Amino acid sequence: MRNKGRNIKNVGEGNKALILKLVYTGQCSTRAELSDMTGLTKMTVGNIVHNLIENKWIAEGEIKTNSVVGRNPVLLCPDENNRxxxxxxxxxxxxxxxxxxxxxxxxxxxxxxxxxxxxxxxxxxxxxxxxxxxxxxxxxxxxxxxxxxxxxxxxxxxxxxxxxxxxxxxxxxxxxxxxxxxxxxxxxxxxxxxxxxLAEHLYGKGMGCSNFTYIGITHGIGAGMVINGDLYSGAHGYGGELGHISIDVDGPVCSCGNRGCIEVYASIPNFMSHVVGDAAKAGKSILKTHEVIAFEDVIEAAKAKDKLASLVMDEYISRLASAIASGMNLIDPEIIFIGHDAAIGGDWFAGKLEKEINERLLFGEEHRIKVEISAFGEAAxxxxxxxxxxxxxxxxxx
Ligand SMILES: [Zn+2]
CATH class of the missing domain: 3.30.420.40 (ATPase, nucleotide binding domain)
Structure with missing residues (x-):
């Protein structure tokens, strides 16, 4: 994230927006912190803050009491009552x-x-x-x-x-x-x-991280890529279609026209219909006790070492990891955040995925890519x- 301001004429609006961002995203909560972070003079920061308070963008909160010397600074916060x-x-x-x-x-x-x-x-x-x-x-x-x-x-x-x-x-x-x-x-x-x-970058675990990939797994599978501090969506805005990486040239035809796309196997509905079919054929499984099996039921049963659930989940993670590793070999992010419906899998799911992805990455042994659940989980x-x-x-x- 670029947090440097500029002390020249005609950039007042840009500086104002920057200060707003730093207060809204919780990176700065005093005038002194804003001045340090942006490189703007204390007077410039003071004027901008005054204007932002007057126009109800930000508000003054309580007084910060842990300061050792000098006056205790007033804390700045978003004007949540008005915006x-x-x-x-x-x-x-x-x-x-x-x-x-x-x-x-x-x-x-x-x-x-x-x-x-x-x-x-x-x-x-x-x-x-x-x-x-x-x-x-x-x-x-x-x-x-x-x-x-x-x-x-x-x-x-x-x-x-x-x-x-x-x-x-x-x-x-x-x-x-x-x-x-x-x-x-x-x-x-x-x-x-x-x-x-964008939410992860500005407010979540991706704050301060210049290269990460958000992967959403739901009815489809897609990625949002932050590359060198900016969201990258390609020349036509269609980048990040991770779900259409093929893992089998002879696989089933996908809605995109290609064959064997990861989405065909690993979108949540496609995976679940596979699980339901396997459960019907299976002898004994926790999954058979559910009238309607949900994705989280498979996760919980696999955690409890249910044989069928472990089997289908291992296969699921292995397929996902194969497609994700192909994508990540191209973009080389520091970290992957998993969100949308699959976030319900929690740290257990992210940990298994991390292991399998790194085993398949070209440089996985030297430069592990971390996999974590999005700060906002399913609500991302x-x-x-x-x-x-x-x-x-x-x-x-x-
Ligand atoms: Zn496809």
Whole structure:
């Protein structure tokens, strides 16, 4: 992350946005820390902070009492009573609309399920209704903008959802234009993997880490890559399609047209239908005691050393690791964060994956890549939706 400010004319707005970022992301909480971190003079910092307080971006909190010499500094914090962003996460089976605080915490959330009865019009009017409810309950004047994180592919520059597979025929939705017209708020769109990576980078375990990959495992598998401190999404915004790394040239045909893509085996629904089939044939297993087997049931049964669960989970992790190692040999990150639905596997799952990935990496013995669960777990794309907009104001206040 670039935290250096510049003491020259005409960069006031940039410095203001930088100071806002440092306070919102919890990196600095006093004027002295801001001055040290940015290299800006104490007077410049003082003026900017004064302006940000006046305009209700930040607030003064309690007095810091552990200072040894001199006056105890006043702590700065986000003005949480007056600022919010709206986050909208659109996945394949549900939508989560949330009010997100400047510290990237969920203040209020409304969720609804998606199914084949939805079309673009119903989807958008349901989203709008949830947004209006939150605006009414929390106070419209607090909201500075809306971030939408959506399953790909999306055209984030044009604010359009393109043509996600298995998405009830919903495609080419001008989500930004539509929501801007109805709410009078600015709207930004990003794919859910990039949004999650951004949340990790600005507020999660990826703070201060210049090279990491966020991997989301859900109905699909995708990656958000932070490379040299910046989000990398490729020339056309379609980078990070980790789910379409093929592990078998003769494997089943994937929705992308290729064969044997990891998504065909390891997306959560595809894996679970495989588990259900195996459980039906198996003699004795904890999994047979469940009426409906969920991903977390397989994890728990494998932890309890259930034979069938251990077998299917070992195979699952081995396939995933094979595809991830191929991707990581290309980008060489320091650390991988696992999020979306698979985050429920916790440290046990991350640890097994880390071992198997590193065994397959070209330089795995010398430079291990750590694998951890995202700081936001399954909620990463929900938090990420709000962070899309916070990130925007950290570059220039609107
Ligand atoms: Zn594919």
């Amino acid at each position: 919010r962003v709206m986050g909208v996460y659109i996945s394949r089976d549900k939508v989560v609309v949330s009010s997100i605080t400047p510290r990237a915490l969920i203040s209020k959330s409304i969720e609804f399920r998606l199914d084949h009865k939805f079309n673009a019009k119903i989807l958008m009017s349901n989203i709008l209704e949830s947004i209006q409810t939150i605006l009414d309950e929390e106070g419209r004047e607090k909201f500075i903008g809306i971030g939408v994180s959506c399953i790909g592919p999306v055209d984030s520059r044009k604010g359009r959802i393109l043509s996600p597979t298995d998405f009830y025929g919903i495609s080419n939705v001008e989500v930004c234009k539509w929501l801007e017209k109805k709410t009078n708020l600015n709207v930004l769109l990003e794919n859910d993997m990039n949004a999650s990576a 794309p929900v938090i990420g939706s709000g962070v899309i907009y916070l990130n925007k104001i950290f570059h220039s206040l609107l």
